[in-house]
Amino acid sequence: MSKVYTRTGDTGTTSLVGGKRVDKACARLESYGTIDELNAQVGLLLTYIKDLTDRDCLISIQNRLFVVGAQLATETESDRQPSCTISAEDVTALEKCIDEASEGLPAWRGFTLPGGCRAAAIAHVCRTVCRRAERRILSLHAAEPVSPQLLAYVNRLSDYFYVLALRLNFWQGTDEILWQK
16 A cells, blocks of 8 residues: 555645646635534444345445545546546435335424434434535535536435434334423
């Protein structure tokens, strides 16, 4: 393995795909850095998931998050565009995962506090990191265009983590703690 460190980022800049140097705190890096954080949280969540359907959805999500990161790490003007992008089919596949995770759940009783069994609590962490990633991507989108499919995918993804948390608690027999006004 070659050396991991390059020393080129020691002054607070890094290169986007395409070669443009940018500040490590710019909106684009905040966007794909938060996606990377989300992917790590999904990896943690996977250590608690036994159901094969849920595992398949989560692994697919991890792969798609790499695609999201690649799209966000590529400068808009670059001739080197990512070889894969988030598509309408990816959004539809995620919606299918949401629908499958929703099957058999009791009717909605109100807003739930994050928590429950350990896997559900981690799914809630994934949901909140995903929402932060979405906000960061929307901040980037205000200055530079971001693919509508990528925006839709990340928006649906937080819904998936919410439904998955409900499902995991339901399967564990853990009661949801409802928000008390």
